[in-house]
Amino acid sequence: MPTAVHFGAGNIGRGFVGLILHGGGYEVVFSDVASALVDAINAADRYTVHEAGPGGRDHVVTGFRAVDSGRDPERVADEIARADLVTTAVGPTVLRFVAPAIVAGLSRRSPDAPPLAVMACENAIGATDLLRAEIEAAAGDDATTLLPRAVFANTAVDRIVPATQPASGIDVVVEPYFEWAIEAEPFGGRLPNLPGAHFVDDLAPYIERKLFTVNTGHASAAYHGARAGHGTIAEALADPQVAGAVEAALEETSAVLTATRGLDPAELAAYRATILDRFRNPGLPDTVARVGRQPLRKLSRHERFIAPAATAAERGLATTALVAAVGAALAFDAPEDDESVRLQELLRTRDADDLVTEITGLTAEHPLFPSVREAVAARQAAL
Secondary structure, eight states, X not given: OOEEXXXXXXXXXXXXXXXXXXXXXXEEEEEESXXXXXXXXXTOSOEEEEEOSTTOOEEEEOSEEEEETTTOHHXXXXXXXXXXXXXXXXXXXXXXXXXXXXXXXXXXXXXXXXXXXXXXXXXXXXXXXXXXXXXXXXXXXXXXXXXXXXXXXXXXXXXXOOOOOGGGTTOEEEOSOOEEEEESGGGTTOOXXXXXXXXXXXXXXXXXXXXXXXXXXXXXXXXXXXXXXXXXXXXXXXXXXXXXXXXXXXXXXXXXXXXXXXXXHHHXXXXXXXXXXXXXXXXXXXXXHHHHOOHHHHTSTTSTTHHHHHHHHHTTOOOHHHXXXXXXXXXXXXXXXXXXXXXHHHHHHSOHXXXXXXXXXXXTTSTTHHHHHHHHHHHHHXX
């Protein structure tokens, strides 16, 4: 039986990536630093992925185990040395902590073994490229020897997996819809067996369509919804003002995708409608607090708001609704979220011009800078 090591045993790891790996016949080894979660996984011989909402089904996952990468890094390296495939769902900023484990595994891997397939399944453009760079840095002088023992493929992943209630154990609730697009070229025709995933020649349009529609729309609903006093994404989108603001932001990102990627406007309109229907799924009690967390990351230069808005401004396209979403993100005040606390502190203490550059990466010469600065100044005046 082929083996896959997956970093990140949380809800996305178990409910999305792990489920597909199981469907492909892999024995799944979850690697995580949360000792209690690792112990709970190892105490079970199966878990259920519940698809909530219209058309949803239950899927039982077996053939898995877990390793505590904090307590037993040597075992993680041994698992990688024998594995066929490595995936991650840990968040882009955590990839640098995963890289040394992969380096250790590659160093123990036989040079005659088939290359290890490595795919970072993160909400970021070029996440696997980022992971590869971290692996190369961690390998140092051994990089030229170790990197040929792996193949690296970027991916675009899409599935809504809300927070699970503690009483659910290791079972996971997900939406029925999912998409996992993987660039085919790195595999040279020897594609991994991943039922439901699709391999494509050019991944960039899939990544940008997803990031600038699903991620932009989800976060817009969270920030506008939070400012309007709503608790869940579904409640937020039942508010005509919030729904209108989100739809307007996605019309602007679609215009960017048409201008830069040549995507068909009618197809993008249908895609937007599908995405908004997914967000309204009554079976997914997803909260604005969960979706809105980490606002500093989401306001950064290559993320879901600034990236499309900057391109739109450079091309003379509309940015009003995207900047309004930025304004709502600046107002996201969640004491339980460290980034939100930090953001509000920066807004209280920093000069608006400097803060725009620090948070968004925009310089004063960029055509988007003035409107974002105005949004920052408006939030500062409200504090």
